[in-house]
Amino acid sequence: MRTSSGELLVELHRDNGVPLHQQLESGLRTRIRSGLLRADAVMPSTRALAQDLGLSRGVVVEAYQQLVAEGYLISRAGGHTTVADIATVALAPAAPAASGPPRIDFKYSRPDVSQFPRAAWLRSVRRVLNETPNDSLAYIDGRGTIELRTSLADYLNRVRGTAARPENLLICNGFAQGSRLLLQVLVALGRRRLAVEDPSDNDLKDVARAAGMDVVGVPMLPSGIDVDALEQSGADVVLVTAAHQFPTGVVASAETRAALVAWANRHDGLVIEDDYDAEYRYDREPIGAVQGLAPDRVAYAGTASKTLVPGLRLGWLILPSWLVEPMTTAKLMDDRGSPVFDQLAFADFVARGEFDRHLRRMRPRYRLLRDTLIDRLAARLPELEPVGVSAGLHVLTWLPDDLDEQAVQSAALERGLGVYGLAPYWDGGSGPAGLVFGYGSVSRKDVVEGIDLLAAAVAAIRE
Known part of the structure; x- marks a missing residue:
């Protein structure tokens, strides 16, 4: 018979x-020496541990006294018994120290988290x-709280030109969960081939292949995805970033939409529209979502x-009517729903106009960073x-043509600068060379110094 303490x-x-x-004694000694019970950790009282283990209190007192005598525990009169600060035995060889991150990093997909509106959110x-x-606060509808679905429908219809109804919205833990569930449901419904813009982000390609889909790249034109090539691809689902293509920045024309x-x-195809950063626009009129058209x-x-x-891990999907029920079921099976308090807080944040105010405050900050980058x-x-x-x-x-992507990245990294090539985004891994600069999380000073470091790296390569 074996017992254990909860x-x-x-x-x-x-x-x-x-x-x-x-x-x-042996069990506690081993856990202390291995570091699983850390120095100064408070031990359960002898009475509580005896009751939990189904032992007489005397057995626990004897074990504690022995470990105190050996120096593994410290007992203070009238106080708690605590773990002593002793040298621990490593559980596994220490991993080699990794090189630190670049001092200045132009990595994409990083907003300025220091500007999160804490007071308004609070x-x-x-x-x-x-x-x-x-x-x-009980289990909720798999689509998410009605408060957030209503607030988002009003916001997206007003700002992004969607045709959203609360009953067709589903709240998810970021685009990562939403896209994964969507592709899995589409495969279950018989969809077999996903077309993606070429170049485009690799994450969803990997998710689609894991779900059992074929993935085919479709070239980009100055007006957006090449719909003639899409026609020949045999795809029944296509993923687009129509408002601001990643990574080329192309805006899909009205004709392409x-x-x-x-x-x-x-x-009988489906368009998945990833509207990941359309709220940040600087030199053009807002472009409505394709979803509003169909x-x-x-x-x-x-x-x-x-x-x-x-x-925050908050994302949302506006679904065609025929996808609402299977997606709701998939979401419930996956995690029983996203956290209620976060949804309700965001619903209040959006409904009271705080989201709009935050975006109005951030646009000029990001525009200044972009202008500094372009000028430098x-x-x-x-x-x-x-x-x-x-x-x-x-x-x-x-x-x-005289600059190799990998060579530029390596030379920049030697100088403490993180820059990132376009190669990972091409379907099949080959295409024209380029660099993607994410500027959301860097300061103006870092932008200037970073481009100076890049210029030095390029000069060194050419020499």
Whole structure:
């Protein structure tokens, strides 16, 4: 017979002939020496541990006294028994120290998290904690709270030109969960081939292949995805970033948007619209979502990761009617629903206009960073001409023929600078060379110094 403590994990074998106090001593001694019970950790009282393990208190007292005598525990009169500060035995060889991150990092997909509106968010959290009925804290509809779905539908219809209804919205833990569930459901419904923009982010390609889909790249044109090539691809689902293509920055034209909807109607296809950073626009009029043109042919995906902070893990899908029920079932099976308090706080944050105010405050900050980046590139590396600069949090520059992507990245890293090539984003891994600069999380000073370091790296390569 074996027993263990719920308050303190220690196993006792009552039928192996070893006295119980010795088993208890050995178990505690091993956990202390291995570092699993850390110095100054408070031990359960002898009475509580005895009751938990089904032992007489005397057995536990004897074990504690022995460990105190050996120096593993410290007992203070009238106080708690604590773990002594002793040298521990390493559980495994220490991993070699990894090289530190670049001192200046132009890595994409990083907003300025220091600007998260904590005071406004706290006000929303307080209102939610004070005013939310108890019933709202139970298991909820798999689509998410009605409060957040209503607030988001109103916001997206007003700002992004969608045709959203609360009943067609589903709240998820970021775009990562939403896209994974969507692709799994589509495979279960018989969809077999996903077309992606080429170049594009690799994450969803890997998720699609893991779900059992074929993935095919479709070239980008100055007007957006090449719909003629899409027609020949044999795809029944296509993923687009129509408002601000990643990574080229291309904005899909009205003709391309209409052609996408026509393709979906002809082939009973589905367009997945990833609207990841369209709220940040600087030099052009806002572009409405494709979903507004064909709500039953487009699954629209949005997220708070770029507009607020990634750590919130809040995303949303506007689904065609025929996908609502299977997606709701998939979400419930996956995690029983996203956290209620976060949803209700964000619903209040959006409904009271705090989201709009935050975006209005951030646009000029990001625009200043973008302008600084473009100006410094023009001054120090004019051959690296930026493209797709009118919106978002990144800029792409093509590389001239005499510069190799990997060589530039390595030379920059030697100088403490993180820059990132375009190669990972091409379907099949080959295409014109370029660099993607994420500027959301760097300061103006770092932008200037970073481009100066890049210029030095390029000069060293050419020499």
